[in-house]
Amino acid sequence: MGVSPGIGHGPAYVLAVSVPEPPEGATYTGEADQEKERATAALRQVAGELEARGNQAGGEAEEILKAQALMAEDPGLVVKVRSLIDRGLAAPRAVFEAFTKYRDVLAGSGGYLGERAADLDDIRDRVIALLYGQAMPGLPTAPAEPYVLVARDLAPADTALLSREQVAAFVTEEGGPTSHTAILARAIGVPAVVACPGATGIPHGVRVMADGTSGDVRVEPAESDVADAVSAATARQAALASARGPGRTADGHLVPLLANVGGPAELDAAVAAGAEGIGLYRTEFLFLGRAEPPSEEEQARAYRAAMEAFPGAKVIVRTLDGGADKPLTFLPAPAEPNPALGERGLRRFRRFPGVMDAQLEALAAVGSEDLLAMAPMVATAEEAGWFARACRAKGLPVAGVMIEIPSAALRAEDVLASVDFVSIGTNDLAQYALAADRQLSAVSALQDPWQPAVLDLVAMTASAAARAGKPCGICGESAADPAMACVLVGLGASTLSMGAAALAPVRAALDAHTLAQCRLAADAARSRTTATEARAAARAQLPGLGRLGL
Template sequence: MNLRGVGVSPGIGHGPSYVLTVSVPEPPEGATYTGEAEQEKERAMTALTRVAGELEARGNQAGGEAEEILKAQALMAEDPGLVVKVRTLIDRGLAAPRAVFEAFTKYRDVLAGSGGYLGERAADLGDIRDRVIALLYGQAIPALPSRPAEPYVLVARDLAPADTALLSREHVVAFVTEEGGPTSHTAIMARAMGVPAVVACPGATGIPPGVQVMVDGTSGDVRVEPAESDVADAVGAATARQAVLASWTGPGATADGHPVPLLANVGSPADLDAAVAAGAEGVGLYRTEFLFLDRAEPPSAEEQRQAYDAALEAFPGGKVVVRTLDAGADKPLAFLPAPTEPNPALGERGLRTFRKFPEVMDAQLGALAEVAGAGLQVMAPMVATAEEAAWFARECREKGLADVGVMIEVPAAALRARDLLARVNFVSIGTNDLSQYAFGADRQLGAVSTLHDPWQPALLDLVAMAAQAAARVGKPCGVCGEAAADPALACVLAGLGVTSLSMAPSALAAVRAGLAAHTLEQCRTAAGAARAQPSAADARAAARVHLPGLGRLGL
């Protein structure tokens, strides 16, 4: 039995399958309660609070990317609007489990229909809902084995962050899910752990529990009950490939010496050690949401300074690009009132939220200014116009922050990159968001995952427009989306004129080797060939024809 999905975290993983099935029954429609409404509301509130506490505790224990994701979920569990809805439904006579089901399901369905950032959160709300209902029924949510007899391949319809937060490579050798996409939480967590993963794999949950499975996180192949010789061959090839990749050291550059600095995406100070160990030359994306997501009031100036200092101390000779608070939509903050919007993914989020609350902005920029060193760069998320870029640059420079940039995550910014660059010192392309806005396709929805293939020629066109605009004025244009983690695509991005690449630390070795095996001219030729194609698959194949070193490296 062979299955095929989308490979999102490279490598070979093999072991017995552990099929995670979560089945929380839907509370009966119209279910009522006996007793007082206030007691039933208290029961619901206690369950919501407990689930929020458990999610936050798991986040604190996990750290890194998982901490940011789980703390956002914890806030969602106690969202004021949802709490009011649950209480109102109980006042109307519905039992607590049914009230929770209806409130969360309605909101989840709205988010699923919105797409974009909000679409990502639909699965999260479903997970929170099921955990609360299970708690109210006294039912245990199926859990992963804490001390398995041997490492296993985790198979599921989808994986909630709470399921994967505390996993380690010691226990899990690969992930396979039926849903999700290249930028789903499962993909992000797998890459952060350095574990092979395949998502959007139809039929995965039909794999019998306990059978041997081999997962190729590069090709997307999932083989059930493979021959021992096939496993040995695949593992041997992967081991040899890793040894070759590890031999390539030093700064990122093409074979003819064209520099392409290789940086790390960092979700919190806990991720810095892995970035240093992997040979990152700095931080290309320092997400600061981890400071804000789990609290009822903003972090103190001292706490912010310590977090920023940690990154600068980890890379004293490199650059550290700090993204200012990216709040709103999927990242609600308890201390910032959220507006009621039909589609918050297209509303007040990112820089727009930052701009609306100047006291929060002033505090963050002030803390950054106090630790500013030669390598510190500050950039704003979700910038769409030259006016927004100019406003952010002015605010930063008034605080003494000289090296200011903006992220290009919406097509408008890519199309008019020259206007943005006239106001700032650099731009950084977030390919994950740029892809979902360009194609109108939810990052989390497996059904449209092919539209999130970073090889889509239209996406390459947008990257090329931004990079060329930056080159014309002699300013840097980096990429900090997941596209940078693909060694072949990294060469194409360098050929398009991108000046630095930032990725999960686990991807750095392969990208460094891939770049070093080709000249800049080869990269440019590969980029041109890719852009000339009509589809992502054709673009990938056309580029690889001009990148022969990848085959020799086993990439």
């Protein structure tokens, strides 16, 4: 599955992480307190290294790595390690067994939390390697040429600081369109292919070409094939660069193209890519990795910086989306068998009124009518009405909600009666509509916005918004797909929001088609019964994509 567009070619660098399992029953000599301190120090050091890499990387990588740092110092995990050492186990074995217990719990939970089991494996291996005095397998720091990084999966700690000058492409055996590999690849503009079985069997050093659009991976491609692919990619970039200005269809129908932003570090890239505002400002970066929530003043500074980057444009701020895979140290987390279906998003925000009040007051303190609040994970009209009233009580006259849960799409008319706008999060909408974990590669075929059922839910929401005379935007990853972007406009989306790197391809795709063509593509996609058929049917109505190399 191609998850980050472009052509990458170069020698394969196969990353094989192999930290040995500490022997079962391994014991230590010396005092238990010393062994416990050794284990605790290793956990603390790994957490610090993860957080430091996150701070250096910024953006999406910072959010991901800070969440991993929190895992490394989880109080329950530390207590378990110390308890196992008290029973006589050496620190490496105690760490292994403690992590295994927590890993099994997470893996069995499914949903977002289930995917975090892979994160625990990486943290565990780093701690054990440190205790044994071993170095974790590293990546070339000064490669002779950009290489294709191949792995079973890629840990954010390994890839957060890579650049396009170092790596030509990512190829992994696991992962999906919203996996950490995909998110980070798009953030740094590296072509990426995930869910590619047998990739780690590619011999080290053999030349590989990966197409992050189609998902094709070729081992030892002919030089002529590489030349043709590079030529096509170059022509594509030239065509994309020619599309400038506001987002619009070929017949002039305006579709503002906005940016998804994970923090202040991503503002410059969004501005440079020509974003017309911010359609999704993720505020979790302000809260992750902290013992106390950020102050109202600190939050207001961050929101004000976004407004200054986009003067006169709309900036839509998603209120705190905690829970599930975004644990917050200062908010006690309930024990849940399936956190993806539990207390997350608005449900969690609502249960902690002090945190909620501070965030809404910080938004109000900026004092701009262009700064809009939007609640995540809204399931009912009652929740939408409650959030709108909470915003207005704090002096925020405009309030919106995300449509990520099928119940909200099915009753969009009722939801829209209370709020001023909606924005569809297609990642979670697909996950919940198809009962397919968005982080699990085994069900990635179902976790696809081209599924006709998902398109029906989008159409239902957009139609309700049109009848109400209120905006309906899209802020899920699907808007970054040029073909899907045209379909979404055809379904009635009023704005599209995406990562900065996707703005140029989407702008060019819209510029190459009329609104009528977009509507024909949308109708064609919804008339099919599978995601593959829907995609092909839509593309058949969008001839400009081929000319653009999209």
